[in-house]
């Protein structure tokens with residue numbers, strides 16, 4: 001889908017289906033867009049980023065009176081295959097196109113695609129494409145090591161690669177066009193995108209945003225999600241806040257992760273939600289595996305504390321919950337208050353495995369125990385008392 005952002009600056013959007021998984025593992029129930037940008041300077045026709053394997057922007061380019069063969073420059077802000085998977089086709093049709101990339105991106109372009117016409121950028125370097133000046137800024141590890149951003153000086157447009165992106169497919173192109181319903185989707189889908197894709201690189205996000213603070217950014221064009229033209233500072237500050245959750249402070253909220261095989265473990269959750277409500281603390285309850293680790297990460301990332309309610313399965317933690325906690329370790333969730341409880345019949349074992357995850361994440365464990373079957377009144381009291389202690393830490 002083609003949209004013109006400004007004279008000579010065009011957005012090309014490829015919508016991924018809600019049936020796909022992003023990066024092969026993250027659900028995109030509301031889709032996601034892969035954004036590329038075509039800049040038509042008087043000297044050079046430029047494409048910023050491309051698209052995944054099997055897709056193309058031929059139709060959109062045709063509307064601009066262009067073909068792949070007409071492009072002079074391809075800027076690769078990073079090499080992840082959602083933006084580069086179709087490069088073999090592009091290079092076959094336009095073998096002389098000049099690629100601009102960081103040193104790492106250049107190496108990958110040459111190694112993976114055998115394309116030799118690659119210019120290695122230096123941060124701050126400019127390229128005049130005819131009435132339009134592009135400036136390149138290295139932005140390593142937001143979120144790939146080869147990442148850079150491209151800035152159109154005359155119009156203050158930042159092509160920010162994956163930074164400031166979101167899951168979700170939106171009819172609207174710009175922040176000022178979003179309907180109430182789209183905003184309601186954009187909020188959690190930005191936070192889930194951040195927690196799933198960018199969270200582990202939060203220190204680089206903070207550093208990268210600070211390094212761009214001298215730029216007059218009037219519009220942000222990310223490689224996923226919407227274009228921010230009315231208030232680009234909104235998404236910049238939002239990303240800074242999401243990055244700040246890595247070390248804290250975080251929100252006075254508790255995420256309750258719950259798995260249940262026969263209804264015993266989950267039978268306690270409603271009371272926990274009530275107790276939290278009475279204490280004025282927001283809860284987010286996420287079923288595992290029904291809703292899944294992607295959504296659990298989104299909520300846990302922002303929360304000061306979380307509950308792992310999961311039974312024992314074959315002398316260990318219920319496997320889908322163990323898988324979820326493994327994601328947390330990989331995504332550098334740490335330093336939060338936590339409690340665990342869960343039903344077991346024969347041996348127990350969930351609490352012991354939970355503690356190994358808690359140790360890896362340096363969590364502050366308020367309590368962790370297995371109870372038998374439905375549990376006793378003493379078990380109920382222990383769960384509720386521990387949960388109140390957890391809430392006290394949230395409110396401290």
Ligand code: FEO
Pocket residue numbers: 078080081082083143144162223224
């Ligand atoms: Fe949208 Fe890191 O690729």
